[in-house]
Structure formats: structure tokens, C-alpha cells
Amino acid sequence: MLTHAINVLLSGIFHAAILFLVAAGLQLVFGVQRIFNLACGSFYALGAYTGVSAVNAFIRLGLPRELFLLALIGAGVCLAIIGPLIEWLLHFVYERDEALQLLLTFAVVLMFEDVMRLIWGTAPLSTGSLYLIYGQVTARGVRVPVYNLMVIAAGVVIALLMGAVLARTRFGRIIRATAENREMSAALGVNLRAVYVKVFTLGTMLGTLGGALVIPATATMSEMGIELIVEAFAVVVIGGLGSMRGALVGALIVGILQAVAISTYPELEMVVIYLIVIGILVLRPQGLFGEPAA
């Protein structure tokens, strides 16, 4: 019983780590640019597909299989170059209606869906046996792939790093100031365009990295991005739009609840999540950690 509970908890936390990365990207962009970027799910899917290709290329080059993680991280980080491109597209609508901003990111989602289908096809791709190459930890009946623990650790490290960057560096202070009041920051000499590009690129990288890191544990599926968008959406609503701490707590809530639901009453898997989302939006629309809307 206890071992089962621990297994469920660990798989939930693994999923939460991935969700946190994508949701953190969403939050960062929303916090600074005030755009709810539906394309964060596409970045995730793109990271996953590119991750598979990168790992396969890595193995084919005869590089040591144990270092495949480097290929994944490399793929996730390099994909950040699409960030400035999408940001360039979005910058046309910064001053426009929210509906148009949302629809433009929806347009990006649609385009990415087919571009990925064009490049990688619709058949599921996976990295095969590499998932268990680092072995499993077995203790009192609990068996966890080491890879899962590494991803959880990576999630924690990235969360701490982001926290430190936002709280302690000059760049972080500029981001927070811009999120707080963009006119004032601009008046104080902040180059808003440059901040937007950097923030969006960082947000994109978090998404692609999340996708790349998840892939050894699963396989690519068409529409995986579209499906993740609604999960990331649930995370940010629960945690509070624009809040980093909210992304972390929201991801843990969604990830663990999903894992618990799947192992106990699978019919309720997403139903529970959406009920919580609705409950939060109705009772506390700013989310658990968000600032009350002005």
C-alpha cells in the first residue's frame, strides 16, 4: 500500500517537473508581455520531436550512450532560436485586443502542428531502451527509474536558478520591473523590445527543454502539444497567472492529482483538474499565488 502510494507520488512529481518547465515559460511571457501564449504546448512538442532526432543522431555518431542526456539538453536549448521568430510575429499585436493576441498564438499552434507532422510524420517516435540506461532505484519495493529522479532534480535546479535570476540579478530586476509597470520601466531607460525578446526566448527554451526531457520516458504523439496546452493552462490558473511560485505549486498539484486519479479512478483524471480550475477561477481568480487583478 505504502509502496504503491510512493510510486504514484513519484510519477506525479516527475510529470509535475515537466509541467513546471512549460508552465514557467507560459508564466514568464504572461507576466511580462501580458500574452497568454497557447504556443507553449507547441514548443513542448517541438522539443520532444527534436529531442528524439537529436538522441538518434547522437547514437548514430557513436557517442557514448550514457551521455544521451546531453543531446536532449542541447536540443532543448538550441530550439530557443525559434523564440525571437515567434516574438517578432507577436510584437505586431502587443498593443491590440487580447482576443487577437490569443488568436495569433492559436495560429502559431496550428502551423506548428502541421510543420511537425510534415517533418516527423504521425507515427510515435521514442528513444527506445535509453530510458533505463541509468538503471532503477529499488528500495522496499519502490522502483523508480533513475532518469525520472534526474528530471525531477533538473526541474528543482531550474526552479532555483530561475528564482535566483529573478530575485538577485540585474536582468531579473528588469524583468520584474517590466512586469510590474512597463511604462515606468521604459521611462527609466529599459529597452522594452530587448526585454521582450529575451523573456520570450527564455520562455520558449523552458518549453522546448520540458519536451526534450520528457521524451525518454514516453513517446512522441501527434497532438501532444495541443494536449499539454490545457494541462499547462490548468497549472497557471491554479497557481495564479504570471507567478513563478504559482507555476511550481500548480504543477505539483496537477501532476500529483493526475497520477493519483489515474491509479485510483481513471475516469476522473482530467475532470478533477478542471473542477479545481473552475473552483479557483470562481473563488480566487488570481490563483493561489497571483496578484489580485487591478
Next chain:
Amino acid sequence: MKVYITLGLVLFLILAIPQLGWHYYTILTLSFFAYATVLLGLNLLFGYTGLLSFGHALFLGLGAYTTAWLTSVWGIRSMEVILLTAMVAAVLVAAPIGALCVRYVKIYFGMLTLAFGMLFYSFLLKFYHLTGGDEGMRVLRPLLLGCDLSGMPKISFLIGPYYYYLVTVLVIATGVMWRLVTSPFGLWLKAIRENPVKAEALGVRVRRYRWYAFLISAVYAAVGGALLGPTIGQVDPGLTYWTQSGYLVFMTLLGGCGYFFGPLLGALVFIYLQDALMSMVPYWRLVFGAMLAVLVLFAPEGLLGLLTSRRGRKTVQVAVS
């Protein structure tokens, strides 16, 4: 005057389509009728009241599943009863949802509707003993005005009686919506869209009217969904997925969300273009995504906006009022 001539021509064309012998396109036009009804309602909410719903597929799905449920589970096949049930179901579901949603505007309204839409989708997907899960449910052929037409071949039924039935429903739906938006109620909604604070100060009960608009648009979506059921013959949860809601907004924007007939034009272009693209390449979403991006960036007024801006302001005002 010009508007009436155009409308007459369009109606004549619609009535003539089944006689031309293009069965495939006639059946495609049935989907257009269903989506046009949905969009008339969505436009009341989005175009006239200024609330962007990203979960409107919920009500479309509700209507479609009402048809499936009534015909194949309860054996009630009268189309009029089905439409009435769909409308009642829409009001019952939309009343509490709407009451919650209209407390918010802008992105929060969109998010809350999205959450409700996805809740309904998960319900349809997971409670398969009620809804058939991802396989969905079959829709049996309904009785039209009490006439049992089950002896007819499927194609003849769809391009014959069912086609004209849908035309009638759409014309009625359009007429009612026209009355609504040209009434003081329609003006209040526009006032709310333009400036809710001022509208409230002028005595418009903003939340209440937003709620009414939500209810009406839900009823329209459910009727459209109910009409769509027999056309596609099988309903599945995909009808209520969030991307579907996105496509509905896309269609509205494509035609021009500030115009009464914009959504109808949008639905027409979307459905035919999608069909044409899908028969050529499997990558229709790439083209549609690019189209949506161009639309948002360069022509947020939609196709009707493009068509009317070439001629003077006067035509624009006729189209909007």
C-alpha cells in the same frame, strides 16, 4: 436595398444548390448551415458583446449529443422535439455556467469558458457508458415534421428534405437574431462592448445582459449542434475539444466579427476551403494557421471588412447596424 437584393440572390442560390446534382457539395453545405447557426450565436457574444469564449464547442457538442442520445437511446426521433430539447438543455447548462463566467471579462472569461469546455470534453471522453467514450454515439435519422423518411436512401434524405429543413431553421434563426441585434437589447449589448462602465452608468445592467447574451448564444450553438448530428451521423468528443472552440472563433473572425453576416461568410469560406485543402494536401492546418495569422495582423475586420472598406463608409454602417 442592395442588401436585400444580395440576400435574395444568396437565398435563391442556397435553394438551388441541391438541384445542381453536386451531392458532395450539397452535403458539405449542410455542415455550413449547422455551423452558421452556431456562429450567429457566438457572434452575439463575441462580436456584439465583446466576450471571447474559448469553450463554445461545449454547447455545440451538447446539441449534437442531444440528437444522438434522443434518437439512439430513447428512441425519440422527432426533429422538432430534438431541437426543443437541445434548446432547453442549453439553457439549463448555460444558466449556471454563464452566471459564473460573466463575472469576468477578457482573458479570464476566455479561460473560464475554456475550462468548462474541457470539463465537458473530459466527461464525454471518460464516462463511456453514458456517452460512448471516444467512439462517440450514433445518430439515427430523425423524423421531420413528424414524417418518417427512413425509407429514403441516405443521400436523398440529406440533399432533399433534410437540406430544406436546415435552410428553414437557419432562415428562422437568422431572422430572430436580426430582430435581437436591431432591438434595444442589441444596442445595449454593443454599448456594453464599447464601454461597460458608461453602459452601467446609463442604467444598463451589464452583467445581466452579458448573461442573456451568453444564454442566447448557447441556445444557438446547441441548435446548430443538433442540426449537425444527423449530417455527420456519428458524434464524438472531438466536437467539444478546445481547438474546435478555437475554430469557431476563427470562422467568426474570418468573416468579420463586427458584421451581422460576417460569421456566416466565415463559416462558408472555412468549410469549403478546409474541404478543398484536405483533398489536396493533408496539411490544411498549416495553411489555416498562416491564414489566421495574416487575418489577425492585417485584416482583423475579416473578409466583410475587406469587401466593404473598398466602397465608402456608408456601406460599412449598413452592414454593421
